Amino acid sequence: MKIGYPCINWGLTSRSNATFRLKSYTPEKFRDTVKINLHGLQDILAFNASHDLNFFRISSDLIPFASHPICEVDWIKEFKTELTTIGDYIRKHDFRISMHPSQFVLITAQSEKIVENSVRDLDWHCRLLDAFNLDLSAKVQIHVGAAYGDKSRALEKFIHNYHSLPSHIKQRLVIENDDRIFDLKDCLYLHAKIGIPIIFDNLHHACLHNDEPLIEAITAASKTWSTQDGILMADYSSQEPNARVGKHAQSIDEQAFTEYLQATRNLNFDVMLEIKDKEPSALKAYALMQKVRGKA
DNA sequence: GCCGGTCAAGGTCTT
DNA sequence: AAGACCTTGACCGGC
Numbered sequence: 001m002k003i004g005y006p007c008i009n010w011g012l013t014s015r016s017n018a019t020f021r022l023k024s025y026t027p028e029k030f031r032d033t034v035k036i037n038l039h040g041l042q043d044i045l046a047f048n049a050s051h052d053l054n055f056f057r058i059s060s061d062l063i064p065f066a067s068h069p070i071c072e073v074d075w076i077k078e079f080k081t082e083l084t085t086i087g088d089y090i091r092k093h094d095f096r097i098s099m100h101p102s103q104f105v106l107i108t109a110q111s112e113k114i115v116e117n118s119v120r121d122l123d124w125h126c127r128l129l130d131a132f133n134l135d136l137s138a139k140v141q142i143h144v145g146a147a148y149g150d151k152s153r154a155l156e157k158f159i160h161n162y163h164s165l166p167s168h169i170k171q172r173l174v175i176e177n178d179d180r181i182f183d184l185k186d187c188l189y190l191h192a193k194i195g196i197p198i199i200f201d202n203l204h205h206a207c208l209h210n211d212e213p214l215i216e217a218i219t220a221a222s223k224t225w226s227t228q229d230g231i232l233m234a235d236y237s238s239q240e241p242n243a244r245v246g247k248h249a250q251s252i253d254e255q256a257f258t259e260y261l262q263a264t265r266n267l268n269f270d271v272m273l274e275i276k277d278k279e280p281s282a283l284k285a286y287a288l289m290q291k292v293r294g295k296a
Numbered sequence: 297g298c299c300g301g302t303c304a305a306g307g308t309c310t311t
Numbered sequence: 312a313a314g315a316c317c318t319t320g321a322c323c324g325g326c
Binding site: 006007008057060061100105141178244247 | 315316317318319320321322323
């Protein structure tokens with residue numbers, strides 16, 4: 001079991017999500033920013049290595065405007081040295097890597113334009129992971145998408161559009177159960193149709209489910225991951241007290257996470273902590289994981 | 297320096 | 312009708 005956190009390390013000055021406004025885009029600004037972000041990513045990965053945080057979600061701001069028509073820089077070619085170095089480092093440390101494109105990526109969209117934009121966005125995420133030379137256990141996760149008031153129609157749209165995706169996207173794309181529209185059961189339906197793996201999000205499941213107990217739900221999700229996909233990825237969060245239902249906690253609830261680890265102790269999977277404070281909670285989670293599960 | 301309006305893209309739910 | 316929220320807060324102009 002690997003423990004990780006998404007995108008940002010608050011304790012380090014290094015960062016990998018610097019961006020800028022579209023109107024201030026110039027090729028030079030783009031190159032400068034990408035350079036900062038790639039070096040920042042190396043620093044963050046070094047921190048992770050020294051703290052046994054072996055799962056990391058790379059920010060979609062790593063390459064700002066990568067899927068926007070304004071960006072004509074061949075960044076994979078220009079930054080080949082940096083990308084190779086980072087990829088080698090990731091493989092050397094056996095890190096698990098994920099990415100999570102934004103809410104604007106909608107495979108279920110009725111507008112072809114939105115689908116095209118979505119595919120372009122997925123394309124660069126997957127090409128980045130390819131440029132790192134990572135195996136197919138490095139994943140790009142999205143929500144199923146918009147329903148437009150007709151879930152079953154949206155699911156069929158997802159299946160239809162999925163079949164049209166290029167293979168370098170299909171082999172990295174995974175879906176996550178969400179807290180409002182498409183629950184685990186819907187994701188399992190898609191998996192049955194197209195074989196796509198499912199990331200299990202416990203907080204979303206708590207918000208929207210069909211009465212499946214946690215262990216049953218997470219086991220079902222884990223079975224959607226083939227050997228080449230690697231073991232299940234799970235997004236973990238707990239509810240922020242006294243806030244809107246579904247809002248992620250500011251810091252980890254250690255008792256709740258311990259209970260989660262105990263309930264799932266017979267299953268091997270990697271945990272992404274979607275907790276607002278980032279690495280402090282991930283470090284606590286790692287300590288709890290060792291306590292509950294031992295070194296494995 | 298710091299504050300606040302705004303930021304590529306869409307949809308959904310709340311107020 | 313407008314704002315909040317979601318992957319992930321952060322940029323940037325004005326003071």
